[in-house]
Amino acid sequence: MSAGILIAEDEEPLRVLLRYNLEAEGYAVEETDRGDEAELKLRESVPDLLILDWMLPGLSGIELCRRLRQRPETRGLPIIMLTARGEEADRVRGLSTGADDYIVKPFSVPELLARVRALLRRAKPAEIADRLTLGDIELDRVQHRVRRAGQDLHLGPTEFRLLEFLMRQPGRVFSREQLLDGVWGRDVYLDERTVDVHVGRLRKAVGHGGAPDPIRTVRGSGYSFDETFR
Template sequence: MAARILVAEDEEPLMLLLRYNLEAEGYVVDGAARGDEAELKMREVVPDLLLLDWMLPGLSGIELCRRLRQRRETERLPVIMLTARGEETDRVRGLATGADDYIVKPFSVPELLARVRALLRRLKPAEIADLLRQGDVELDRVQHRVRRGGRDLHLGPTEFRLLEFLMRSPGRVFSREQLLDGVWGRDTYIDERTVDVHVGRLRKAVHHDGLPDPIRTIRGTGYSFDETYR
């Protein structure tokens, strides 16, 4: 599953340029033209990386970064700050506020893409690892194969994506809406009850031979992959 990147940038030509190049690299890209809009989107779905313009209407990038570092859900979110401010004091301020990297406009797109890859590799290795392991469940992204206790599990494409999404954030509870966005995509208009159907199929596949069920249901909230199930 491709990493999700939120681009918070109010210059439309630059937004289009970034979206085009990031999507060409295989990332799932969402955009926000205002700081408060970006904050709202991240309260609904936390991306894997944030490209954040320093100067945004509604809420400045520097203030948004500060707020993100105060929330448990986003305290470790990789953030690359984009800005026309090139002075050393500005760079220090941006990094001190919590940005992981800092790129001055105008910048080289290949350089930005290289920094995105490097940051995801360093801070979120699960986003690029070929193999995910949680407990006795092993998911191979390259071979599209899932094993549990040495036995192959037969999952449909949707159940595979759903398991991968949950295993990337073990212990975190996702609402049905968040799972729809993360597994099916924002542009897919299907009933939230579809999530329950596919979770049921996934649970049936991984919960066999008396093994504990790693898929946890939180009544009225959603689902999670329980890393403490053993």
Template sequence: MAPRITVVEDEEALSILLRYNLEAEGYAVDTIARGDEADLRLKEQVPDLLLLDWMLPGLSGVELCRRLRARPETERLPIIMLTARGEESERVRGLSTGADDYVVKPFSTPELMARVRAMLRRVKPERISSQLVAGDIDLDRETHRVRRAGRELKLGPTEFKLLEFLMQSPGRVFSREQLLDGVWGRDIYVDERTVDVHVGRLRKAVNRGRQRDPIRTVRGAGYALDETFTAAPARAGVRTETV
């Protein structure tokens, strides 16, 4: 899955420009125009990086940043703040609220893209790595191949995305709705039970004989990649790094 970036910016022309350039870099992008709406949306789904405007209707970017840092699920969310305030005191204020970086408008788009790439490499290396490894399962994003204990698995496109999504966050339980948003996208309507069907297909492809099932079902909550599976020793000749 491409790293997901949320842009909170009320200036429509700039929001469109940012979306265009970020998508051209291969990122999945959500855009939000109001601070209060962003506050609600970020409680539902946490992106890999946030581009946050200082001045927003409904709730300021500074206050939103403070709230995000106060929540356990977003306390380490990478945040780049965008603002027309270039004074040193304002930059210090922005960084002191919890922003990781500060970009003054008008800014160079190539420079901003470089900052986004650098921050993702530093804080989310697993989101841009070409390979994910968990236990004896090895997923290659570039070749779209998955191997378990050296044996290549035959996965459909959706099963590949589903496994990739789960491998990025071992142990985290995702609801069906979160999986629909993360794998299928917000703009596509799919019934939640479709998730169960594809999880079943993924399990059938991944598990052979007495091999341990890496996918954990949490009744009433959703699915997760079992974090104890990621730490299990791999078979001989297979790497044991975990994501």
């Protein structure tokens, strides 16, 4: 079951960006643009992680964080605080109120995703597996190692990230634009043909020795990891 994340952020473009990238990572995402609505949602159901803006209408993020830490049901809820306040005193205040992590806007989406994974790994280790295994391919996130049928595959760092991204959601078709965003990040401007080049390199690496190709090309749409390959 996917880890659930609630985004409480009143800047719509940022909220949409976060939801898009978190869902691409395989998380189940809910969102709200008000602090008081976030509090109601959290009383109804507690997610696995909360991404919380400092300044929210209805109820500030800093006050909501304080209240959540007073309730037994949400005392251990992992919270990442988003804010435009970068001063040391503000960071100290945010962390002392109970936030587990503190990210100053503007920020790198890949960095935020890495912090989400790190927090979930500590809070709910079962939700973030160290290994992904599909068919005879095993990807080890900790050792940064890929094996097929027990044999090591030699992948470059980009091909490793590309394979990991596709294996997280087997069967789902990703456009080249989605792969650029998910693997390279939205702050990097590359031609979509870059994806084709790296998919080709990935296919060559995982298909060593004539093994079946697990990467499926969907004409006019993009690529997916074929969940039925053997």
